[in-house]
Amino acid sequence: MTFNINPLTDLQQMLHYQFMVNAFEAGTLIALVAGITGYFVVLRRSAFTAHAFSEIGFAGAAAAVLVNIAPIVGLLGGAISGGLAIAALGRRAANRDTQIGIVLAFSLGMGLLFISLYTGYATEAYSILFGEILGVSRGQVLLTAGACILILAGLGIVYRPLLFASLDEEVAEAKGMPMLFLGTIFMLIVAVAVSFAVQVTGVLLIFSLMVTPAATAQYLSRRPQTAIIVSTAIALGATWVGLFIAFYTIYPVSFFITAIVFGLYLAVRLARLAIRPKRAPVESP
Amino acid sequence: MDIASKTVTHGVQSDLIKAEDLTAGYPHKTVWQGANFAFGRGEFVAVIGPNGAGKTTLFRMLLGLQQPVGGTIKIFGQPPRRGNPQIGYVPQRHVIDSETNVESLELVRLGLSGKKWGFNPFSHQDRDAAWAALESVGAVDLAHRPLGVLSGGELQRIFLAEALVSKPDILLLDEPLSNLDLRRETELLHLVNDVVRTRGVTALLIAHNINPLLPHLDEVVYVANGRVATGKPSQVLTSESLTALYGVQVEVLRDPHGNVAIIGVEEHHGAME
Numbered sequence: 001m002t003f004n005i006n007p008l009t010d011l012q013q014m015l016h017y018q019f020m021v022n023a024f025e026a027g028t029l030i031a032l033v034a035g036i037t038g039y040f041v042v043l044r045r046s047a048f049t050a051h052a053f054s055e056i057g058f059a060g061a062a063a064a065v066l067v068n069i070a071p072i073v074g075l076l077g078g079a080i081s082g083g084l085a086i087a088a089l090g091r092r093a094a095n096r097d098t099q100i101g102i103v104l105a106f107s108l109g110m111g112l113l114f115i116s117l118y119t120g121y122a123t124e125a126y127s128i129l130f131g132e133i134l135g136v137s138r139g140q141v142l143l144t145a146g147a148c149i150l151i152l153a154g155l156g157i158v159y160r161p162l163l164f165a166s167l168d169e170e171v172a173e174a175k176g177m178p179m180l181f182l183g184t185i186f187m188l189i190v191a192v193a194v195s196f197a198v199q200v201t202g203v204l205l206i207f208s209l210m211v212t213p214a215a216t217a218q219y220l221s222r223r224p225q226t227a228i229i230v231s232t233a234i235a236l237g238a239t240w241v242g243l244f245i246a247f248y249t250i251y252p253v254s255f256f257i258t259a260i261v262f263g264l265y266l267a268v269r270l271a272r273l274a275i276r277p278k279r280a281p282v283e284s285p
Numbered sequence: 286m287d288i289a290s291k292t293v294t295h296g297v298q299s300d301l302i303k304a305e306d307l308t309a310g311y312p313h314k315t316v317w318q319g320a321n322f323a324f325g326r327g328e329f330v331a332v333i334g335p336n337g338a339g340k341t342t343l344f345r346m347l348l349g350l351q352q353p354v355g356g357t358i359k360i361f362g363q364p365p366r367r368g369n370p371q372i373g374y375v376p377q378r379h380v381i382d383s384e385t386n387v388e389s390l391e392l393v394r395l396g397l398s399g400k401k402w403g404f405n406p407f408s409h410q411d412r413d414a415a416w417a418a419l420e421s422v423g424a425v426d427l428a429h430r431p432l433g434v435l436s437g438g439e440l441q442r443i444f445l446a447e448a449l450v451s452k453p454d455i456l457l458l459d460e461p462l463s464n465l466d467l468r469r470e471t472e473l474l475h476l477v478n479d480v481v482r483t484r485g486v487t488a489l490l491i492a493h494n495i496n497p498l499l500p501h502l503d504e505v506v507y508v509a510n511g512r513v514a515t516g517k518p519s520q521v522l523t524s525e526s527l528t529a530l531y532g533v534q535v536e537v538l539r540d541p542h543g544n545v546a547i548i549g550v551e552e553h554h555g556a557m558e
Binding site: 043045156157158159160161163164165167168170171172174175176177218219222223224 | 379
């Protein structure tokens with residue numbers, strides 16, 4: 001694998017390998033879902049909750065590895081039960097940092113126990129924690145595609161009520177909207193999206209696809225639809241470029257993805273600081 | 286004294302909101318009882334009284350979020366129901382996270398279509414309606430400003446537009462004047478008054494200080510001491526009426542400008558300025 005100046009030759013060379021094709025397909029699907037879901041995660045200030053899902057999912061995945069079933073089953077099981085629990089407690093519960101942090105730490109501890117009980121390779125734990133997109137199988141790609149279709153359909157249906165409930169909870173509730181139902185659907189969507197995104201970024205780097213692109217996009221557009229498109233574009237771009245660079249270097253994909261989204265976030269914030277006009281002096285009456 | 290006897294002169298058909306012997310509270314605890322009132326189309330009504338007297342409870346009953354413990358309350362002759370599109374509502378202490386970088390127009394638009402399932406972000410009909418609502422509250426210049434950076438007065442105008450966009454018959458405003466300076470307070474009241482007069486909307490507004498509202502008001506609902514007095518401001522805001530309501534001697538003083546000061550109760554709901 002030698003790097004050429006001609007990117008077309010590079011792409012051809014890269015996609016010659018089935019594992020790279022799988023990685024690109026799975027990565028694209030996940031970036032799409034993470035970019036869209038992430039907008040609502042950021043708007044509803046549920047970033048920490050999303051992170052907690054991934055770590056509860058870690059305990060589930062480690063348990064799954066221990067009893068010799070697919071890690072994604074454990075991930076989904078852990079994240080979804082966490083999502084249902086938080087949804088049942090209501091929106092304000094989703095912002096309880098302390099309680100969520102306590103459950104999160106316990107989950108990581110459980111995961112650690114399961115991993116140490118497992119007599120196989122420690123690489124399993126490593127790939128759950130930091131992602132292993134290059135090891136995705138054909139079957140996993142198809143499963144990911146199915147999950148993505150479900151999530152996108154779900155988000156499409158609840159789009160307007162969810163946006164309204166996220167921006168103006170009290171009025172939405174007074175208008176008779178099913179807040180518990182919306183909260184539960186949203187938590188389920190985030191739980192499933194997180195479980196699949198873990199394949200790319202791993203449990204510990206979940207922010208890089210679920211939060212950073214959307215947070216950056218929020219600074220770039222005040223219109224939700226536009227911000228969602230920007231957020232998705234950032235997630236897609238970072239995943240593709242990350243995969244491309246990783247193929248020609250010996251360093252992990254997840255590192256490049258985190259570095260790219262972080263770099264963009266930093267650039268956008270700095271640019272805004274530079275552009276934003278100085279606050280006008282307060283007029284005296 | 287039975288201030289509610291004016292109901293008779295009003296004519297039943299024209300009553301938008303009508304309460305008879307209405308009691309609010311919970312099974313084990315009554316908040317207030319024996320409220321009788323009827324409001325027609327295009328009336329400006331102030332709801333005043335001490336903190337915790339149950340002013341918001343009245344709104345919650347109109348919104349169908351809380352059931353009466355006794356008596357009846359009707360909107361267009363029907364019991365209140367949750368999600369009634371005839372009601373526009375601006376809740377109390379309604380704040381937006383300062384980091385919310387979403388333009389105001391979007392919130393106003395969601396006031397119209399936020400209840401609809403599915404994805405239809407480019408509807409021109411919604412957008413036109415949202416623009417019209419922003420125009421009617423004089424907030425077109427705020428349309429593309431992010432909600433998180435708006436001042437208290439600007440936010441109240443956006444919330445008003447959000448409530449008006451679905452063309453309601455009734456507007457419930459829970460303490461919209463708190464956190465506003467005198468100038469913004471006057472501006473917002475003029476705006477609400479315009480809406481009431483030009484659109485025939487009936488506005489119920491919860492406030493602490495009755496005086497800025499007096500030039501615009503048609504009716505007052507005074508909630509205190511577990512009871513409710515309603516009627517014209519000149520009927521309710523008298524020493525006799527409020528003494529009867531509070532059950533202790535209360536003095537209502539008026540200055541030459543018509544401002545009232547209520548003496549003899551712990552909290553003042555009017556103040557000489």
